[in-house]
Amino acid sequence: MIKLIASDLDGTLLPEGTPDIDPNIYEVIRSLQDAGVTFVAASGRNYESVMSIFGSMEKELMVISDNGGYLAKGGEEMHCYSFPRDLLEEVVTMARNVPDVWIMASAARGTYTDMDDPEYVRWIREGYQMDIRVVDDLLGIEEPLIKVALYTCAKDAAEVAEPLRQQIGDRVSIAVAGDRWVDLMMPGVNKGGALAYIQQTLGITPEETAAFGDNGNDIPMLCRASESYAVENAREEVKAAAKYVLGDVSQGAVLQQLEKILDMQKDGARIRK
Secondary structure (H helix, E strand, C coil): CCCEEEECCECCCECCCCCCCCCHHHHHHHHHHHCCCEEEEECCCCHHHHHHHHHHHHHHCEEEEHHHCEEEECCEEEEECCCCHHHHHHHHHHHHCCCCEEEEEECCCCEEECCCCHHHHHHHHHHCCCCCEECCCHHHCCCCCCEEEEEECCCCHHHHHHHHHHHHCCCCEEEECCCCEEEEECCCCCHHHHHHHHHHHHCCCHHHEEEEECCHHHHHHHCCCCEEEECCCCCHHHHHHCCEECCCHHHCHHHHHHHHHHHHHHHHHHHHC
């Protein structure tokens, strides 16, 4: 019986870089939680962007944001993994040397960039619903930063991620978080580790867990769930890591599967009675 569900957002539960979620998801999640299933919104987005989707449910949800860099339950912080100053300086300096990228960084509850490109800033604000702040220098921010994200303007994210892994992969966690997004976090930080922490906290096993994803940053999370699902639009390596492949995100495939899980939970409850 499933007791825990973790789902990625962009490319899985809703189209990449948009706020366009099927409103029926809220009722289904609440019904699942009423049936004893904890729902975790697990995203590469920062916390405020996740809340742009689930703000009305903040007190009801667990959240993995920034690819595992920040965890919250009911709106309260559970864990935050921020860069020490020396490593942050190394990561930002290295990112600035990557050609054709746009860079932003996440704090626990804020997002920053020092590359004041109006087109990208507008897209982040309107698409991801982030109140991104333009600053003079990311290294001048006093608030602890938990993720540095690169938007790759000219290449697939996987092509940019590989040389970064060769250069600094032994000191940071690097994730392909979208077709064009490469995220850098503290070493060992990923969605899988965050989900493992939640499982341990709640006393729930991988056999009692379902997870949904589409991109490289979702693979560690899928590996923590016996019932793992990739959407049809997922990268091939994600499909290979998942137990099942669903329909495309544009078809509402994850919502449909959540409804099926809910029906199974209800059937199981009737049998136990």
